[in-house]
Amino acid sequence: MHNHNSKISLVIGLLVFIIFIACSKNDTNSVTKDPVSSVLNLPATPYNYANIVLPPYLSGPDIQGQINTPQNNIITDNGATLGRVLFYDKSLSINNTIACASCHKQTSAFSDPVVKSEGFNGGLTGRNSMSLIDAKYYPNGNFFWDQRANSLENQTLIPIQDIVEMGMTLPQLETKLKALTYYPPLFTKAFGDGNITSNRIALALSQFVRSIVSYQSKYDAGRSNFPAIPAPPPNAPFPNFSAQENRGKEIFLSPQFACAACHGSETFTAPAARNNGLDLITTDRGFGAVTQDINDDGRFKVTTLRNVELTAPYMHDGRFATLEQVVEHYSSGVKNHPNLANQLKLPNGQPRQANLSPQDKAALVAFLKTLTDLTIASDQKYSNPFK
Ligand code: HEC
Ligand code: HEC
CATH class of the missing domain: 1.10.760.10 (Cytochrome c-like domain)
Structure with missing residues (x-):
């Protein structure tokens, strides 16, 4: 009995000693640790940023x-x-x-x-x-x-x-x-x-x-069914889209409603600052303050609409909380600013209101949501590398 007990305490003693050594070894390790890996979680081989294979x-x-x-x-x-x-x-x-x-x-x-x-x-x-x-x-x-x-x-x-x-x-x-x-x-x-x-x-x-x-949205999955050039016509249905999303795509791409005249190409942007009729009188001169030209007042960058579902609130001043409000702006709220872009003007010079039915407004919003690419929002290589 007595003998057995002392064996146990010897074993426990040894274990404590081993753990102590192991811990103190760890401590010295962390002092001499690599300055990068002690602070950052980076892969041994860097992620691929340079050669992403795009459609x-x-x-x-x-x-x-x-x-x-x-x-x-x-x-x-x-x-x-x-x-x-x-x-x-x-x-x-x-x-x-x-x-x-x-x-x-x-x-x-x-x-x-x-x-x-x-x-x-x-x-x-x-x-x-x-x-x-x-x-x-x-x-x-x-x-x-x-x-x-x-x-x-x-x-x-x-x-x-x-x-x-x-x-x-x-x-x-x-x-x-x-x-x-x-x-x-x-x-x-x-x-x-x-x-x-x-x-x-x-x-x-x-x-x-x-x-x-961004290239992995529902839109991209649909777009990949067609050749790169020529782009499919606005009314060519994407097989992976619902009827509502296809209707929204048709509205977005059709010249009548002009969205794609500004948010064009596969990146849904235009290389220009334009006035999209947010206000009759602008408080923020935007591009006009940069060029010091009143003809540029109230003109702002045409931002990409890829992932727009994730980027609320909208516009340069964040005035719209939802995509429904944005669509309502283009449907009934375009203001006749002196610098209003031609794409949003009728031949008679008046603002072009899309005048969409409730169904078509919902369809346009549904289409904008097909541009969401959740891989971007979660991909490790774009995430916080700090431990
Ligand atoms: C405190 C918030 C804040 C911080 C910090 C910040 N940004 Fe921004 N960023 C903004 C805002 C607001 C705008 C739009 C400003 C404007 O247009 O006047 C912007 C615009 C941009 C744009 C322009 C995008 C385009 O399409 O024109 C880029 C690029 C950008 N930021 C990158 C960066 C980088 C890189 C850093 C870090 C070095 C950074 N930002 C730090 C708030 C911030
Ligand atoms: C005349 C060019 C033009 C046309 C046509 C146009 N837009 Fe825009 N759009 C812009 C500009 C410029 C902005 C940024 C304006 C600002 O913030 O002052 C913008 C902003 C937006 C935004 C907000 C983006 C963000 O990140 O804040 C959405 C969504 C949008 N447009 C959707 C549409 C839809 C849908 C249509 C068709 C009904 C359309 N646009 C037609 C020029 C245009």
Whole structure:
């Protein structure tokens, strides 16, 4: 009995000792641990950002001309990986509270579900946050609602320096990132050496943003049944669509209702800032404040409608909470602003109201929802890499 007990305590003692050794070994491990993997969840082989296989209608000659990637910033897997880390890093704001992703949320198709977003100090942005999906397909390369940034590379440094959004200066940014041990290895992989500059930060962020392309929606599944060129006629039913969705597609694509005259091509955008008749008198000059031309007042970027179901609220000021309200605007609410786009004018110069029946309004909304691509909203490679 006595002997047996002491054996047990010996075994327990040994076990405790082993556990102690094991734990202290773990501790020393974590001190010497790799600076990247101790902070970030990144795959050993980077995700594929550079060679996403797109359907022919999103990669063919027609759409090539829409791509705004500059020759000096072709996407690489390591470049976009660095961009992903930067995009989710709150260190890019002066008080470590805000990342790009705070206002461009993956689950909201990289927009923000509020009318105005909150910056590092609780201040609010001047406009509604924009979806970043398909940013690469905007041929004039102008960014923001008012198109004030003339390239994505120039755009990406603006929020960092914005006094409401992230509140940094570029020298502060560089100094701060140099002190974070996970960055030198990531910059080395992306650019060949560990030198951290704001120019490289802009390049990497742009690579990540341009890698976000939507091609796996219900619309895409239907579109794939037809050749890339010529595009199927508006009334050609998609076999995977309900009758209502097909009716909505027909309305959207038909010249009579003009949606596709602006939200055109397979990315549902147009390379221009236009006035879509939101107001008779504009309070936000938009593009007009950029060009200092009153003929551009009240003109805003024609955003992509891909994933529009996920990007509420809508328009540059987030005035519409639902797609039903947006459709009602085009059906009965188009205002005769002096700069109202021709696409929304009748031959007599009056605003073109789509005058849709309740069934057709519902069909148009149903069609817009076929543009939802849930893979984008959940794909690991676009998600937060921080542990
Ligand atoms: C505090 C919220 C906030 C933060 C932080 C923020 N953004 Fe934005 N973003 C916005 C808003 C609001 C707009 C629209 C502003 C406008 O048009 O005046 C916008 C617009 C954009 C656009 C233009 C999209 C287009 O189609 O024209 C891009 C690209 C973008 N942001 C990328 C970024 C990146 C990259 C970061 C991080 C470096 C970032 N944003 C940080 C709120 C934010
Ligand atoms: C004259 C060009 C034009 C036409 C025609 C047009 N739109 Fe738009 N659309 C725009 C512009 C410009 C915006 C952004 C306006 C703003 O925010 O000030 C916009 C915004 C939208 C938005 C909100 C996008 C967002 O992310 O906030 C939706 C949805 C939309 N349009 C759907 C439609 C539908 C459906 C039709 C057809 C009934 C249509 N549009 C016809 C130019 C147009």
